[in-house]
Amino acid sequence: MAATAPAEKRRVILDAAVRVFARQGFHTCRVADIADEAQVAYGLVYHYFSSKEEILDTLFLERWDLMLEAISEADAQQRSPREKLYAIAAFIVESYRHDPELMKVIIVEVTRAANTFGRTHLAKIREAYDQIAEIVRRGQAEGVFRDEIDPAFAALAFYGLIEQVLTAWIFDAELVAEEELDRAKTLIVDTICRGLDR
Amino acid sequence: MAATAPAEKRRVILDAAVRVFARQGFHTCRVADIADEAQVAYGLVYHYFSSKEEILDTLFLERWDLMLEAISEADAQQRSPREKLYAIAAFIVESYRHDPELMKVIIVEVTRAANTFGRTHLAKIREAYDQIAEIVRRGQAEGVFRDEIDPAFAALAFYGLIEQVLTAWIFDAELVAEEELDRAKTLIVDTICRGLDR
Amino acid sequence: MAATAPAEKRRVILDAAVRVFARQGFHTCRVADIADEAQVAYGLVYHYFSSKEEILDTLFLERWDLMLEAISEADAQQRSPREKLYAIAAFIVESYRHDPELMKVIIVEVTRAANTFGRTHLAKIREAYDQIAEIVRRGQAEGVFRDEIDPAFAALAFYGLIEQVLTAWIFDAELVAEEELDRAKTLIVDTICRGLDR
Amino acid sequence: MAATAPAEKRRVILDAAVRVFARQGFHTCRVADIADEAQVAYGLVYHYFSSKEEILDTLFLERWDLMLEAISEADAQQRSPREKLYAIAAFIVESYRHDPELMKVIIVEVTRAANTFGRTHLAKIREAYDQIAEIVRRGQAEGVFRDEIDPAFAALAFYGLIEQVLTAWIFDAELVAEEELDRAKTLIVDTICRGLDR
DNA sequence: CATGAATGAGACTTCATTCAT
DNA sequence: TATGAATGAAGTCTCATTCAT
Secondary structure: OOOOOOOHHHHHHHHHHHHHHHHHOOOOOOHHHHHHHHOOOHHHHHHHOOOHHHHHHHHHHHHHHHHHHHHHHHHHHOOOHHHHHHHHHHHHHHHHHHOHHHHHHHHHHHHOOHHHHHHHHHHHHHHHHHHHHHHHHHHHHOOOEOOOOOHHHHHHHHHHHHHHHHHHHHHOOOOOOHHHHHHHHHHHHHHHHHOOEO | OOOOOOOHHHHHHHHHHHHHHHHHOOOOOOHHHHHHHHOOOHHHHHHHOOOHHHHHHHHHHHHHHHHHHHHHHHHHHOOOHHHHHHHHHHHHHHHHHHOHHHHHHHHHHHHOOHHHHHHHHHHHHHHHHHHHHHHHHHHHHOOOEOOOOOHHHHHHHHHHHHHHHHHHHHHOOOOOOHHHHHHHHHHHHHHHHHOOEO | OOOOOOOHHHHHHHHHHHHHHHHHOOOOOOHHHHHHHHOOOHHHHHHHOOOHHHHHHHHHHHHHHHHHHHHHHHHHHOOOHHHHHHHHHHHHHHHHHHOHHHHHHHHHHHHOOHHHHHHHHHHHHHHHHHHHHHHHHHHHHOOOEOOOOOHHHHHHHHHHHHHHHHHHHHHOOOOOOHHHHHHHHHHHHHHHHHOOEO | OOOOOOOHHHHHHHHHHHHHHHHHOOOOOOHHHHHHHHOOOHHHHHHHOOOHHHHHHHHHHHHHHHHHHHHHHHHHHOOOHHHHHHHHHHHHHHHHHHOHHHHHHHHHHHHOOHHHHHHHHHHHHHHHHHHHHHHHHHHHHOOOEOOOOOHHHHHHHHHHHHHHHHHHHHHOOOOOOHHHHHHHHHHHHHHHHHOOEO
């Protein structure tokens, strides 16, 4: 009789927290809501996490580390800078497809709320920006990208667009169509690389 | 000797709220902090506003209406789509130069905190997106912009970049140099219009 | 051009207070509600009355003194004890007919709210009880009323019935019919004097 | 060693509330006073009750249901209408003897304050009136009571007298003598049934 | 007399966190 | 591990009252 693995409840709580944060927002929800959603005793939340904020931190770090890995991998495996950017955009879009609630929490509650929480994670967030900027810088060195644009600035443009697109999806009343998700990957890179001009 | 205009205190409270929201964040600050900052009795805040949230709403709406006007004006006065986009970017950057704290509040506490507050203002925020999209659409009709990019998507890219740049400034430890502010205006439009590609 | 008599506003405020107290209850209403209802500046209420409670006190005392006079008069003018009781009941019922809101305030907010306010007016309220008891006592001395019942107890029965009837009217959803008002006068005295027994 | 039953604290709070409401009045007391009286943490009051008002509601309903039962029982067990009325009067007087503070709260804060709270309980209160009226009606049908008096009116007289007597006791400075309590039971019924007339 | 802005103490309620079992 | 009762600090909002004009 396989007893529930001890740390499994921890996962249950984290997953419940995603749903609750996505639905009610971090500030607005109560720890009790998370416990209820997880069908777990109130106190157990505090057995595994020292505070409500730590739950959010955990969710963010889990996901952001995957993101940093994905960026590294994209950088390592793809040949052209544009392919690298595509791989990154694709990873983020796929993350959204797989778990839109988690992405909503990451973007709305952490990345965008950088004032209060992100402050802690600012360094971590910047790692991503820096890696992207580095990709652009090397693209410029290779002569693929124009020199006029500061790589850091280019990274802002690239990540800013992705974040804006996801935010639009997040606050859209209706479900995003599968094809739109796929199209977005190409569109993001195309827009960033080629610009609006004819 | 002109007596203090009755509604002047209302303004004092609003201005104090900007500083407090910028410094401590909307959720973290207390109404008492605003009253203290305004050097005004606690209750007076509630004489002019029905809640802490209404103060934030007021600040947002005041500013966003100016923004919508600026976009309209840019659309009306400038000839080319690119000049129109430049005028918009310039307006936002100048807004930041003039009152960075207010812009921080608008972006961090309202625009990006889309979950809780932005929700209420989503329609208002979308008006701006729509106007920008319309500029792009007409640019495409004129043959200045490529047809491949959905105007709404282009608007996300444009506004997303600006917001990302301002966010970077906002969380920068150090003061942004005057020249950087000016350079940004051109850079934003150049990046969006011409893209990264050489 | 007859200028408004100076003290007229005082009356306007008192009358407005009756309506507001009747509608919202003393504890639940705010001084601002009274000023609004009276169409008078906030501060003017405090020009004429030192506190919200003083307004209620004034209303009660004005009315209760009329009541005490009415009882004295009934005692003086009527011959039989039963006629005296009838005159008293009639006076109270007529008071209700004339200004049900005022009676509601007197009963609900003062007489029955004996804990907080009635306390102050307990002595005044008891004067009425005592006068009624005295009428009963003399009725007993004359041999009209039975000796078995303590006059004070009889007064409780008499006044208790009246108050209960008015309270029923007060909380009745619909308007009380004119005939019911008149019938009540007789019924009250009949019930008290003759009892339920056949 | 029996551990403290979980809901026991709830009872402690209710009992403390009776004392505090009786002493200070519902409007005048603070939730903190109840917590202090119960020797319980502030927040625990809100663990068991959603508001101060709910505490009062609970106290009222607990007691009034007993009252309704007592009336039903009196109706079922006693033979003559007068015995039924006696049983009801006796029950209420005994309730007062047993817990005068609770009765004070029920009468002063709920029954009499029907404006604000009783409104909710008006229906419940009327059930009692109706049951009493029904007893009178059947008394009339049996030929024991006179037909001239509307049963509902008779119920007002009966309950009004009881309430008035209790109110007198409640605001009496001194403790009510045991014999007075007992005598009251008979006196109430005698007064109501036989009236004042010789 | 009249106005209504200004004051600030006070009360309710919430909820993160602790703790005894 | 697991439970949920218990704690109490903190914050929002209300509103009677004052006061300058």
